[in-house]
Amino acid sequence: MNRFRNFMYGRYGFDQFTKxxxxxxxxxSVITTLTRINLLVILSYIPFxxxxxxxxxxxxxxxxxxNxxxxxxxxxxRSKFNRIKLWLVGTKTHKYYTCSKCKQSIRVPRGKGKIVITCPKCKAEFVRRT
Ligand SMILES: [Zn+2]
Structure with a gap:
């Protein structure tokens, strides 16, 4: 163990990117096993x-x-995935509009009929059916 410690001294070690x-x-390698495309094994060595x-x-x-x-x-x-997730969950209860002026995405609750939507960013108003 001591030898290993000496060997690792001054070396970078493990981080999130390595992980x-x-x-x-x-x-x-899992994909290789599943698809039986053996050539992929070579590809799995590269990141390792x-x-x-x-x-x-x-x-x-x-x-x-x-790193x-x-x-x-x-x-x-991660944040892109979270936004997609939020959007997917939200489409059941909310509707999404894009402000025609500043392209800001605006979320409004569904089933409120015709309403005036005010953009929170540029304060532009537009009428939409929800
Ligand atoms: Zn706007």
Whole structure:
């Protein structure tokens, strides 16, 4: 264990991006098993080897920059998914309109008949049936 610690000294180690790479590699190998397209195995090695390379890398600054970029990407993908989820759940009880002036998305409750909608952003008014 001591030897391993000495070996890892000054090396980057494990982070979220490495974890994601390993998950990605595992996913590809699962897909390979399911589809029996054996050539995909080679593809599953790529993220895994890159994960190893990152863990043992001594260029800590570079690796943490990569991790930051990954976290930013993950955050934006996550928030997009959340918006789609909210929208899907919301369509049962609410209707969505886009402001014709500023393109702001506006959510109004369903079943209120013809109403005047005021855009919360630019205060433009328009009439819609809900
Ligand atoms: Zn507007």
């Amino acid at each position: 994601a790479l390993i998950i990605c590699s595992l996913l590809i 080897l890159y994960a190893l390379y990152r863990s043992f890398s001594k260029d800590i600054q570079r690796r943490s920059q990569e 930051m970029a990954y976290l930013r990407l993950e955050g934006s993908v």
